[in-house]
Amino acid sequence: MKRLIWDPCVWHRGDESEGFISEYFASESRSILLIAGAGFDPRSALLCQQLAAVAPKLRAVFVREQRPEPAKALLERADTNVCSLQKLVPSHDILLIDIFGYGNAVVGGRNIVREISKQNFHGITDVVIDVSAMSVGTSFPLVRYIFEKVIQETGPQNLHLFVMPDAVLDESIVPIAGDTVGCVHGFKGGWSLDDTASVAKLWLPQLAFGRKVSLQRIFDFVSPHDTCPILPFPSARPRFGDELGEHYLMELESTWNVDHRNIIYAAEDDPLDLYRTILRIDDLRRPVFQSVGGSLLIVSPTGSKILALGSLMAALERNLPVVYLESVGYEYATPATGPEKSAETGFTHIWLEGDAYLNPRRKLIAGSVP
């Protein structure tokens, strides 16, 4: 089995991450660039509040994802969040990112990378990306861009990912499916190349409520040879995985034809659990399918942001295609537990690259990431 890049991995959750934020980012030697979503998501300002309270040198880039004809209530929420973010970090830029171009073409990934590449990273020691209030189509290319800068030593030294896990909140944000399935920008992973025409495709969809139509369209697009759906377990709600399985019963049994032994259980609060599982599957399949065209894992992160981070890390390490369906809009019903409840659970922090790791590791990554 190959050595995993993020094993060991420096990461924190709950109280540990609070401690890390207040100690590490409070240092005078840290010059921090925070990149965070500035949308309607109630989690938008939580990390910013904590960093602003402790970090002496803090600059911020707030990403405002713009989708056609947003609901008025969501727009108002986003405006309120932007105002509070602006007050928290006076030195900031707001990036208005159009997610859709003409004719509903998905251009968000390209736009965010183009805009972020115009930022000045000179003197920045740490880039902190808070993906809690960003969509997959925006956050994944953004992370990849900064990550490549870090490992090529052309940018900041450290890259941190933060997410405020809140399964209930993730569930209460229901996306309205767009029309075009495709790979996340920067995560094509050889998809559609002639070399991959005869590979055995294994699709790893992350199941979530309210995503049936999206996942079905992704399935049609991927047309996998096999499907291993990902269910959250262990989970704060012990039966959550079962409920999801029941919700997708028709798909699992008839449309996707999933063998029950192929279901992947991933710890709801541990991105590394899913990361390791995906890579283990990849390692096991590669030699088996080598002589018959090869094997290709395709990930589709929907729902829980924590699990999406696990998929992101696996995709970064093995250059896996990430297939998704961009949302044209969202519906949001305030959950019974508000953001205050989320704040109690604390952030999950992953130190993706930087001083915490030995130098040769950086070279290892440079050799692995195409």
Add this chain to the structure above:
Amino acid sequence: MINPFEKRATEYLRDDEAFLAIVTPEPLTTFFQKPAKEGRLYDRLTTIIGTPGSGKTTLARLFQYSTIRTLLRNSELTTYKPLFDTLSECMALVDGNPAVVGCRLPLEAEYRDFWEFPYPDELKIGLMTALIQARVVLAWFRNFQLGRHELTDIEVVPRADADAATLAIGGIDVSTIIEKARQVERSIYRVSAALIAPEVSTIDAEAVAAYRPLDVIESFRVKDGGNVLDMRPLVILDDAHNLHPNQFTLLQRWLARRELKVARWVLMRLDALKPVDVLTDSTTSDETTDLGIQRSREITVIWLQSGEERGNQRRAFRKMAKDMANRYLAQMDVFNKRRLNNLGDLLSAESVNIPSGKVSQLVNIVNATQIRYHISPDRRASFQEEIMNYFSGSAEKDPPKDVLLAMLNILMERYSRRLPQATLFETEDDNPDPTRPLKADSGVVDGAKIHLLHRFNRPYYYGIDTLCDAGSENAEQFLQIASRLVSRVETQIIRNKGASLRADIQHSLLRERAEEILKQWDFPHHRLVKRLLEWIGKQCITKSLEPNASLGGGANAIGILQEEFDAIPEKYPKLALVLQFGVAYNAFSLVPSHGTKKQIWCLIELGGVPILHYGLTLKRGGFLEKRSHDLSKVINEV
């Protein structure tokens, strides 16, 4: 247990033999046979347009060379005979040998990405067409290999006047051509997959422009046993709706060039068109387009659904849907073991009448109508006689009592509206004749059944033809709706409760399924589409429940004067977009140029699923006159 109706099995079956066993040749006969016989299918650009799920990809797969080879290997099997004959009629097979080498290339979102590059249009389209051509070449040879040919048996026949261009594709040696195509694909892929588009100066634009295999290759000559086959290459570009409109226009212009010897088809969804094209059906017109080419002469357009010859299309779809359903049933063990291979036989067409208690209520209603309009017993008897006369000449010899009563009620209501105006000097006549004679016909029967559905919940949707019509001529929708009926029949069989599904069960299952599908709708602007549907649906219900059933079975559409409708894209762009997506996802269908009352209308007709949901007639033609600004108000555009 797996129910193949739950998915489009044709799209998920990898094995060609399994695919061919369940695919029905009917759409080929309906849509391709005529242009093939007229010689318009392979010699020019052919554009095939349909809604999602209308079977475009299935059709494309049928013309792939590997599929055709599989068919030929099994041509002695009777199962494949109809397909073999149909493909011969479509000129894909000539004298039992393949005449075309088809390959399908889906134009996924990555092709659209080229339009986002910060390059001049010429370079963007050049990169895209070079990538398409490289992949088409690779796909042709992959098809040859899947068709069990050795690459050494294949000869590429180039155009005589294309020496330089032939060199640029790697000459005529097959392995060199493949290697060159791979190189081109990889070099362009590196550009398209990059996080940040590389500088223009780093791209070898000349090399990209020189790579033109579609201009070079005229045909393939293949040794096949003792024969040598000369075949025309066919490229099928699927999902062209993903492209930017300008990009699509340039691609069309590039493909429409007459000098190309390769057959080329472009498959796309309705919503790829500009709203004006979807709403006004203008792609079939004879005008010179913005491509600078005359559509009817240089492009063959095939609509998989259109407003033309709708009666014929419905009949053809019924035939296709029944065939498809029967093939799917054959995949299910429970049915196959018992030789239950006809879905129509499993769906009872015997009506279920309202219970006797409710019949008494109905009798009271009819009596009240008679009293209200002072209708004499003789007149009532004449209506009853008229009704019985109608049935004596129809297939239904023993009409149910509830329908007879509801029909009688409608005739009495009509009678009351056709009485001559009373005058001051009128003599007392308790039995005046109507101004126009009253007639019992199929419209009155349908009206009566719709009234009974809404008043007494009498089952209305049952039988195989109803199921087919609810499919809105869309294979996927038909399968989605049929799946529940099939599952229920399967359960009945397993529980030894007989294979035939009662009308009332069919009716409830179909309506439940329709509601479920509507709830699951998730496409751009679906909320506004639903709002529009709700508005149209409610008005159609009110019209359909008029006591005199003025439109027979009632309305299931609204009509806007054609002239006014044509102005929608310009005057109400948001409404145009909502209608466009509604049409694309089978919420509505458009019937342009519908002549009624000496005026030309465009009908916005509800799709099968909304019709089931609102409890309207599936018979076509009944509509309400509306204005475009009424619709616009509904979606808050004005």
